[in-house]
Every structure is written in C-alpha cells, then in structure tokens.
Amino acid sequence: MSEGRYLRPQRLDEAVDALKGGGWNLVAGGTDHYPARVVEQRPEDILDLTGLTDLRGIGEFPDHFRIGALTRWTDLIEAPLPGWFDGLKQAAREVGGVQIQNRGTIAGNLCNASPAADGVPALLSLDASVELASAGGVRILPLADFILGNRKTARRPHELMTAILTPKPARPARARFLKLGARRYLVISIVMVAGLLEVEEGRVAGARLAVGSCSAGAQRLPALEAALTGQPADAGLAMLATPEHLAGLSPIDDIRADAGYRRDAALILVRRCLADLGGLR
Amino acid sequence: MNTDLMVNGQAQRLDADPRTTLLDALRNYLHLMGTKKGCDHGQCGACTVLVNGRRINSCLTLACMHDGDEIVTIEGIGGPDDLSALQQAFIAHDGFQCGYCTPGQICSATAMLDEIAAGWASHATKNVASLPGLTVEEISERMSGNLCRCSAYPNIIDAILEVAAGKEQS
Ligand SMILES: Cc1cc2nc3c(=O)[nH]c(=O)nc-3n(C[C@H](O)[C@H](O)[C@H](O)COP(=O)(O)OP(=O)(O)OC[C@H]3O[C@@H](n4cnc5c(N)ncnc54)[C@H](O)[C@@H]3O)c2cc1C
Ligand code: FES
Numbered sequence: 001m002s003e004g005r006y007l008r009p010q011r012l013d014e015a016v017d018a019l020k021g022g023g024w025n026l027v028a029g030g031t032d033h034y035p036a037r038v039v040e041q042r043p044e045d046i047l048d049l050t051g052l053t054d055l056r057g058i059g060e061f062p063d064h065f066r067i068g069a070l071t072r073w074t075d076l077i078e079a080p081l082p083g084w085f086d087g088l089k090q091a092a093r094e095v096g097g098v099q100i101q102n103r104g105t106i107a108g109n110l111c112n113a114s115p116a117a118d119g120v121p122a123l124l125s126l127d128a129s130v131e132l133a134s135a136g137g138v139r140i141l142p143l144a145d146f147i148l149g150n151r152k153t154a155r156r157p158h159e160l161m162t163a164i165l166t167p168k169p170a171r172p173a174r175a176r177f178l179k180l181g182a183r184r185y186l187v188i189s190i191v192m193v194a195g196l197l198e199v200e201e202g203r204v205a206g207a208r209l210a211v212g213s214c215s216a217g218a219q220r221l222p223a224l225e226a227a228l229t230g231q232p233a234d235a236g237l238a239m240l241a242t243p244e245h246l247a248g249l250s251p252i253d254d255i256r257a258d259a260g261y262r263r264d265a266a267l268i269l270v271r272r273c274l275a276d277l278g279g280l281r
Numbered sequence: 282m283n284t285d286l287m288v289n290g291q292a293q294r295l296d297a298d299p300r301t302t303l304l305d306a307l308r309n310y311l312h313l314m315g316t317k318k319g320c321d322h323g324q325c326g327a328c329t330v331l332v333n334g335r336r337i338n339s340c341l342t343l344a345c346m347h348d349g350d351e352i353v354t355i356e357g358i359g360g361p362d363d364l365s366a367l368q369q370a371f372i373a374h375d376g377f378q379c380g381y382c383t384p385g386q387i388c389s390a391t392a393m394l395d396e397i398a399a400g401w402a403s404h405a406t407k408n409v410a411s412l413p414g415l416t417v418e419e420i421s422e423r424m425s426g427n428l429c430r431c432s433a434y435p436n437i438i439d440a441i442l443e444v445a446a447g448k449e450q451s
C-alpha cells in the first residue's frame with residue numbers, strides 16, 4: 001500500500017512551491033475533507049495548511065477587511081468587528097456545533113463550494129473577493145466568479161486561497177443571515193438568506209441579498225436589490241420582495257426538500273430578512 | 282512519522298502513519314480509551330477532546346497536525362479518585378444511560394463553561410452585550426455538537442446547570 005505523502009509547510013513560499021509539483025489535496029480544518037472520506041481511507045497526498053499561522057486572523061485596512069485563509073469560524077465570532085459583519089457572524093454561529101467552529105475555516109467553506117455552504121451567501125452580501133496565491137503570483141477574484149457550481153471553483157490545482165477580502169460599505173450598513181434546516185442543529189441548510197442594507201437619511205442607499213441552497217451556487221438577487229434602493233428603510237421593505245425576484249434561482253428536489261418548497265421558503269426567508277433589516281435602529 | 286504531543290500534562294512521542302486521526306492515536310497508540318468513536322464523521326461529538334483549551338472533534342483531525350499541542354482527554358479531566366465537579370454532577374443527576382457519549386459530553390461541557398466564563402455569546406444569546414444567563418435553551422445551543430443516542434439530555438443539562446450555578450456563586 002502506498003504511504004501517501006504528508007507535508008506541513010510553515011511558510012507560504014514553501015506551500016506554493018510544493019503545489020507546483022501538483023497532486024496534493026489541501027486540508028485546513030478538515031471538517032469537510034474527512035467526513036467525505038470516512039468509508040475509505042485511501043492513500044492521498046496531504047498538504048496540511050494548518051502550519052501557515054500567518055494566514056490566520058482578521059486585519060483592517062483603510063477600505064477593506066482581510067480575513068486570512070486559516071481564520072476559523074470561532075476566530076471570526078470572537079473578533080471585534082463592525083455591525084455589518086453581523087450577518088457573517090450569525091452564519092458562523094450556526095456552522096455545525098462549537099467543535100466544528102473551533103476547527104473549520106471560512107476559506108475551507110468557500111473552497112469546498114457546497115451549494116449549502118453557509119459562508120457563501122453571507123460573503124456574497126458583503127461583496128467579498130478571494131485572494132489566490134501560486135508560485136506565479138497572486139490574483140484576486142470576486143467571490144461570485146470563484147464559485148462556479150456544485151463543488152466547482154475557479155481555483156487552479158497549483159493555487160492556494162490566502163485570504164478573503166471584504167470592502168467597507170460606503171455608508172452605514174446593517175446585515176443579517178437566516179437559515180432554514182429540517183432541525184435546528186447540525187443539519188445541511190434547505191435555504192439560507194443573507195442581506196446587507198446601506199442606509200442614508202432613512203432610505204435604502206444600497207442593498208445586497210443572496211440566497212443559498214437554491215441553485216448550484218448561492219445567487220445574488222439583482223432585481224430585488226434594485227427595487228429596494230431608494231425605499232424607506234423600515235419593516236415594510238419585506239413586502240417589496242415578490243416571487244419574480246427569485247426567478248433566477250434553480251432549486252432542486254432532493255431528500256431535504258422539493259424545489260417548490262425551497263422556492264416558497266426562500267421568499268419567506270427573504271421577507272423576514274428584510275423585515276428584520278428594515279426594523280433595525 | 283514522529284509527532285510530539287502533550288497529553289493530559291505528559292509529553293508523548295507518537296510514531297504513526299500520518300493518516301492516523303487524533304482519535305485513533307489516542308485510543309490505539311496511547312491506549313486512552315475514554316475518548317469514544319461514535320460516527321468518525323464529526324456528527325456526534327463522542328470524540329470531543331480539548332486542544333489548547335478548545336473543544337474539537339478528534340475524529341476530524343490528524344494526530345500529526347497537532348505537533349506541540351496540548352491535549353486534554355476525559356482521563357485528564359478526572360479519574361475515579363479525583364472526579365471533576367462536572368463528572369460528579371453527571372453521576373448525581375444520572376446524566377447518562379449507556380454512557381457512550383459521556384466522555385465527549387463532559388469534555389465539551391468543560392470547555393463550554395470556560396467559554397461562558399470568557400463571555401462568548403452563542404447563537405441563542407438574546408442580548409449579546411450582556412453576559413449570557415444560562416438557560417436550558419442556551420446550554421442546548423452550546424452543546425449541540427454532542428448527541429446522546431439514549432437521549433439523557435434533560436439530566437445532562439441539569440448536571441451542567443448545577444455546576445454552572447456553583448461557579449457563579451464562587
Ligand atoms: C457535523 C458538521 C456540521 C457542519 N455544518 C455546517 C453548516 O452548518 N454549514 C456549513 O456551511 N458547513 C458545515 N459543515 C462543513 C464544514 O465544517 C465547513 O464547510 C468548514 O468551513 C470547512 O472548513 P475546513 O477548514 O474544515 O475545510 P477542509 O475540510 O480543510 O477543506 C475543505 C475543502 O477546501 C479546500 N481548502 C481548504 N482551505 C483551502 C485553502 N486555503 N486554499 C485552497 N483550498 C482550500 C480543501 O482542499 C478541501 O477541498 C459541517 C461539517 C460537519 C462535519
Ligand atoms: S466520532 Fe467524532 S464526532 Fe462522532
């Protein structure tokens with residue numbers, strides 16, 4: 001039986017250098033990687049990212065925040081961050097139980113690209129980009145261009161995600177995240193909704209909404225975002241959301257819910273999210 | 282491959298295949314059988330241990346990822362002659378039936394009480410600005426990563442509540 005290689009680089013340059021050779025499976029928290037392998041532990045080459053401690057933590061810059069790729073959900077929950085991160089923090093508190101939050105990384109959630117990944121809609125509503133590094137250099141991609149579909153991303157095999165970048169909103173902003181599962185805990189989401197409103201003089205100056213688990217990758221709702229802009233920022237925003245605004249979603253039937261249920265639930269969650277966001281003072 | 286671990290206060294050198302999970306290393310190499318394998322999947326919490334003070338599922342992590350880390354298992358929390366307050370409370374409140382989930386429950390609850398002492402809010406915390414009042418709802422939320430197939434939940438929560446109340450007074 002082949003041993004399988006194992007490497008735990010301590011520095012980014014060592015990691016990208018190793019990736020040039022190819023064939024590696026990257027592991028950060030392991031909370032997506034290992035459950036997928038429980039039946040059969042086949043030999044594989046593991047590039048363990050947990051030694052890259054420089055990539056763990058959240059930094060503030062003049063116009064954006066930088067979430068290092070090794071930042072765990074618990075790190076995010078504990079970090080003092082502005083209120084428009086509340087949606088992402090709400091998502092973080094519901095990723096599995098605390099044992100999962102203490103190990104699982106935000107970047108791992110994005111790179112795994114499950115349609116039910118809670119981080120994706122929350123970060124889409126923050127207009128996030130991702131930073132990818134390879135021996136050839138660094139490139140930055142909008143998150144929406146990084147997630148290509150169900151477990152498909154634009155990451156090239158020799159690339160590593162190094163950070164998630166979230167721009168600071170131009171105006172005062174508030175954010176929310178809502179998730180529906182068959183049970184309250186430890187379940188894969190049926191629908192999740194993330195929303196961010198920028199508010200100026202009592203009116204919506206900008207809106208970003210994203211729905212997850214209702215298409216191969218989470219989707220923004222541009223038509224609804226346009227309809228909200230300029231409206232009074234109160235709980236009445238909820239009733240502006242119509243089924244047509246969700247026409248771009250393509251929910252599937254699966255063991256958790258059928259497509260019709262998902263569509264209905266998505267509209268209800270979008271409305272609750274807007275009522276909540278509009279009602280905040 | 283060699284990995285240096287500090288397990289329950291003792292330095293241990295492990296020589297194992299790099300694919301060995303921390304759970305298998307604890308049980309099969311270090312013969313600490315208190316940590317249980319329920320699902321090997323991250324779903325049940327029976328394998329919960331403390332790594333550098335934080336609770337994690339030992340089935341989802343490789344032993345070699347923890348070179349230099351401090352690990353506490355149920356054996357390190359207390360033995361028959363020096364039971365911790367939580368272990369005593371689990372006995373007093375019948376916080377188990379078959380007992381399979383119990384080491385994980387107690388490791389998890391031990392870390393949880395530390396988290397609360399440090400003032401961390403959970404998803405169930407209504408007012409994030411004030412220290413969480415320890416309600417049944419709050420404990421259920423924070424212990425949601427530990428399942429009990431025998432459904433001893435009410436007694437588990439009673440045991441945790443008793444210890445938490447004691448901590449508040451002291
Ligand atoms: C019991 C349980 C409950 C869960 N509940 C939820 C939930 O409610 N919501 C949810 O969204 N998820 C959930 N998950 C899934 C998982 O915990 C999260 O997606 C987590 O954020 C994954 O992060 P990780 O660091 O553990 O990823 P890993 O398992 O280490 O990696 C996941 C994938 O990403 C790749 N990868 C990781 N980091 C990088 C990087 N820096 N660059 C390039 N590629 C990288 C890996 O190669 C792998 O393919 C749950 C998992 C379990 C076991
Ligand atoms: S054995 Fe690790 S969570 Fe079940």
Ligand code: FES
Pocket residue numbers: 376377378379380381382383428429430431432433
């Ligand atoms: S006591 Fe039997 S599983 Fe919890």
